[in-house]
Amino acid sequence: MAKTSFDYCLGSADSNLKKALTAALSDAGFHASGEARNVPEFLRLLRLKQPWLAVIDTRIPPGNIKQLASIVEEDNLSASLFVDTGNKGLSGYMQLKWPVESAVLAAVAETLCHEYARKRKLHSRIEGLENKLKERREIEKAKGIIMKKMKLDEERAYRYLQKKSMEQRISLGEAACRIIDGSS
Amino acid sequence: MGNGKQDIKNKVKESGVRFIHMQFTDLAGQLKNVAITIDQLDKALDGEIMFDGSSIEGFVRIEESDMYLRPDLDTFTIFPWQPREGGIARLMCDVYTPDGEPFEGCPRSQLRRMIELAGKYDYSLNCGPEAEFFMFHTDESGAPTLETHDKGGYFDLAPTDLGENARRDMVVTLEDMGFEIEASHHEVAPGQHEIDFKYSDALTTADNLATFRFVVRTIAQRHGLYATFMPKPIAHINGSGMHTHLSLFKNGKNIFHDPDAENEMSQEMIYFIGGLIKHARGYTAVTNPLVNSYKRLVPGYEAPVYIAWSYRNRSPLVRVPARRGIGTRVELRSPDPSCNPYLAFAVMLRAGLDGIENKISPPEPVNLNIYTMTEEEKKAHNIDRLPGTLNDAIKELDNSPLIQEALGSHIYNRFREGRAKEWDDYRIQVHEWEIDNYLSRF
Numbered sequence: 001m002a003k004t005s006f007d008y009c010l011g012s013a014d015s016n017l018k019k020a021l022t023a024a025l026s027d028a029g030f031h032a033s034g035e036a037r038n039v040p041e042f043l044r045l046l047r048l049k050q051p052w053l054a055v056i057d058t059r060i061p062p063g064n065i066k067q068l069a070s071i072v073e074e075d076n077l078s079a080s081l082f083v084d085t086g087n088k089g090l091s092g093y094m095q096l097k098w099p100v101e102s103a104v105l106a107a108v109a110e111t112l113c114h115e116y117a118r119k120r121k122l123h124s125r126i127e128g129l130e131n132k133l134k135e136r137r138e139i140e141k142a143k144g145i146i147m148k149k150m151k152l153d154e155e156r157a158y159r160y161l162q163k164k165s166m167e168q169r170i171s172l173g174e175a176a177c178r179i180i181d182g183s184s
Numbered sequence: 185m186g187n188g189k190q191d192i193k194n195k196v197k198e199s200g201v202r203f204i205h206m207q208f209t210d211l212a213g214q215l216k217n218v219a220i221t222i223d224q225l226d227k228a229l230d231g232e233i234m235f236d237g238s239s240i241e242g243f244v245r246i247e248e249s250d251m252y253l254r255p256d257l258d259t260f261t262i263f264p265w266q267p268r269e270g271g272i273a274r275l276m277c278d279v280y281t282p283d284g285e286p287f288e289g290c291p292r293s294q295l296r297r298m299i300e301l302a303g304k305y306d307y308s309l310n311c312g313p314e315a316e317f318f319m320f321h322t323d324e325s326g327a328p329t330l331e332t333h334d335k336g337g338y339f340d341l342a343p344t345d346l347g348e349n350a351r352r353d354m355v356v357t358l359e360d361m362g363f364e365i366e367a368s369h370h371e372v373a374p375g376q377h378e379i380d381f382k383y384s385d386a387l388t389t390a391d392n393l394a395t396f397r398f399v400v401r402t403i404a405q406r407h408g409l410y411a412t413f414m415p416k417p418i419a420h421i422n423g424s425g426m427h428t429h430l431s432l433f434k435n436g437k438n439i440f441h442d443p444d445a446e447n448e449m450s451q452e453m454i455y456f457i458g459g460l461i462k463h464a465r466g467y468t469a470v471t472n473p474l475v476n477s478y479k480r481l482v483p484g485y486e487a488p489v490y491i492a493w494s495y496r497n498r499s500p501l502v503r504v505p506a507r508r509g510i511g512t513r514v515e516l517r518s519p520d521p522s523c524n525p526y527l528a529f530a531v532m533l534r535a536g537l538d539g540i541e542n543k544i545s546p547p548e549p550v551n552l553n554i555y556t557m558t559e560e561e562k563k564a565h566n567i568d569r570l571p572g573t574l575n576d577a578i579k580e581l582d583n584s585p586l587i588q589e590a591l592g593s594h595i596y597n598r599f600r601e602g603r604a605k606e607w608d609d610y611r612i613q614v615h616e617w618e619i620d621n622y623l624s625r626f
Contacts, residue, residue: 013324040322043408044346062326071406074265092268 011042012057028106079116135173142176202270213524291526312383332375423480459539466584469577534590
């Protein structure tokens with residue numbers, strides 16, 4: 001298998017497990033970006049290092065594994081791979097029963113990283129679209145204000161807004177915001 | 185503003201909300217909630233959600249325990265975090281008795297009563313609190329420690345630490361919930377932060393504060409940190425205060441501003457300050473309700489100790505910021521963020537209102553550093569001091585019929601009982617300081 005360029009953070013208090021996971025992931029070309037022994041420390045590590053992948057022992061103390069899983073997912077912190085070492089409280093997330101073959105671990109880890117890359121791309125696209133939608137709404141609102149205030153038709157109101165944007169060297173959306181706030 | 189029942193149902197449907205938290209606070213200001221699914225939404229909007237009031241500290245005894253939650257529809261807010269199980273929204277509620285009367289032990293309803301009292305004069309109180317808090321690390325079991333994550337200083341610009349990231353996330357979350365954030369910065373002590381949101385009427389601000397504390401704690405936890413509003417977690421460094429800016433409006437105008445008066449301060453404003461000064465010892469148990477609150481109210485750490493007022497000096501209890509016009513206001517500097525915001529605003533409003541009703545003139549402003557004055561000088565300036573312990577503060581509350589009235593007899597009795605018990609628990613403990621200083625010497 002081709003070596004990857006992804007990095008990972010490891011969350012476990014079990015030193016034997018950490019050793020075995022680090023060896024397997026290192027052989028597959030993953031870079032280690034840090035490890036933590038408990039959930040709060042692991043969350044701090046993920047926020048600091050922003051790795052592609054979080055590899056998490058399901059028995060990491062103090063035991064609120066479901067909460068950790070949902071925070072990593074909701075805040076889009078990284079891809080997550082849970083190594084099931086006996087905790088039964090987690091379902092609906094990618095888990096591998098320990099012990100696991102190195103090749104399987106590497107293949108799953110890499111797939112998760114690629115999926116996460118796609119998810120991040122989609123997220124930033126959605127964010128861009130949301131911003132554009134918001135900007136368009138603001139432009140429409142500002143146009144309405146200009147039409148009413150200056151008694152202009154729609155096209156002229158738009159041109160007025162364009163002129164403001166060029167004069168002040170700001171985006172059309174920013175010019176619209178200033179008109180809505182009454183500062184321009 | 186102005187949500188109707190149908191508006192809320194539409195928002196719930198559009199946003200994929202599955203659970204509603206019906207929120208209220210106990211006497212200590214702790215946020216409580218009854219979580220319901222959207223199947224119960226109609227019942228909830230009609231004020232028919234019931235809970236056992238005897239399970240809430242300071243509410244009622246077991247034989248009178250049925251309570252109803254009547255939601256304030258304007259407070260409907262969707263939490264920005266979206267769990268897999270579905271979105272969560274909240275509604276702040278007033279607590280009602282089975283007879284359909286506002287429960288006299290409900291802090292939110294009590295603040296409403298004080299707002300109605302001010303409404304007789306067409307006054308409405310605006311409040312702008314500046315709540316400070318610490319963020320600490322947790323240990324392996326998830327319990328908070330006193331270890332901080334940074335060594336940042338006041339207004340540090342560089343994002344040097346995890347706390348900075350957590351605070352940014354708090355600001356974004358609060359903005360998503362409709363808060364207008366005015367400032368957010370690192371405070372004086374390591375690990376200490378402040379986030380200020382825009383002032384509003386007293387009830388909205390009290391709701392916002394309850395939500396604010398909840399959001400700050402939740403986001404800190406999501407960052408592997410622990411946020412606390414404890415007033416003085418570490419001795420010999422600055423504690424966490426909640427300076428509160430207050431102004432009175434009448435028919436949309438700030439009546440504290442009078443362009444023709446000396447310093448542009450209206451007579452109402454002067455009397456309001458007079459009320460805040462006169463009743464300061466009486467309301468301190470409410471604005472500073474913990475044993476620990478009084479470890480903050482000591483000289484040397486920017487917290488007030490003396491009952492005086494001033495224009496710019498930051499050592500007295502009441503400061504008048506330079507801003508005039510619609511922003512004319514007084515800043516009460518003693519409250520800390522562990523207080524129940526509903527009760528704190530109720531007593532501040534009642535004290536200030538009494539100043540106006542009875543034309544209470546405050547003493548002359550003190551523009552000197554009070555900490556460097558001798559006892560004689562303080563006496564000459566008529567400067568008294570705030571209670572030094574929770575026990576002193578309880579005694580002062582007992583001597584203040586006006587503040588008792590602002591709390592209502594039910595809340596006063598239960599609040600007093602709770603505070604006195606806390607003082608007694610503390611008093612009979614043997615503290616580490618005593619061991620360190622006495623064990624080997626005697």
